[in-house]
Amino acid sequence: MESLSPNIYVHDMNNTIAFYRILGFSPVMTVPENGENPVWAMMKNGNVTLMFESFKSIEGRLPEISRTDGGSLLLYINVKDIRGLFASIKDKVTVLSGLEKTFYGATEFVIKDCNGYVLSFAEHE
Numbered sequence: 297m298e299s300l301s302p303n304i305y306v307h308d309m310n311n312t313i314a315f316y317r318i319l320g321f322s323p324v325m326t327v328p329e330n331g332e333n334p335v336w337a338m339m340k341n342g343n344v345t346l347m348f349e350s351f352k353s354i355e356g357r358l359p360e361i362s363r364t365d366g367g368s369l370l371l372y373i374n375v376k377d378i379r380g381l382f383a384s385i386k387d388k389v390t391v392l393s394g395l396e397k398t399f400y401g402a403t404e405f406v407i408k409d410c411n412g413y414v415l416s417f418a419e420h421e
Contacts, residue, residue: 301338302371303347305354305361306411309334312348315410318388320381321346344373370414378403378419 306312313323313334321339328334335353339346354361375381382395382405392414393406404418 299345301345301347302369303349304369304411304413305351306348307351308410309337309348309350311410313337313339315389316346316348318385319415346371370416372416372418375417375419378405378417381417 310333316339319341321341321344323331324338324340324345326334326338327336334350336347336349339348351361379395385407386394386405390408391405392408393404395403395405397403398418402418402420404416406414406416408414
């Protein structure tokens with residue numbers, strides 16, 4: 297195995313893309329390619345790649361994929377300069393837990409994205 301890029305299903309692609317831009321992600325590719333009313337997008341920040349797909353794009357095709365907003369998924373993202381990242385986004389997102397030192401030595405904070413997913417950012421200093 298070489299990498300993992302989750303494909304996360306969302307209801308509002310434009311809102312999702314705008315939210316992840318706040319976190320420093322940039323779109324790498326969208327469908328359609330012109331980015332207007334996308335049904336799928338790949339976004340990247342450093343070595344972290346996330347894919348987002350609209351529920352509408354799979355309607356009737358994959359009935360196994362359904363959930364309420366947020367589901368039971370937590371994305372754990374390692375970063376550098378966690379304090380700088382926290383300072384730059386804390387007033388623009390829903391913070392669930394501020395900067396804290398964990399028992400295993402990481403400094404972390406936790407936010408909720410615009411789709412209800414939980415994102416935990418960590419720096420192992």
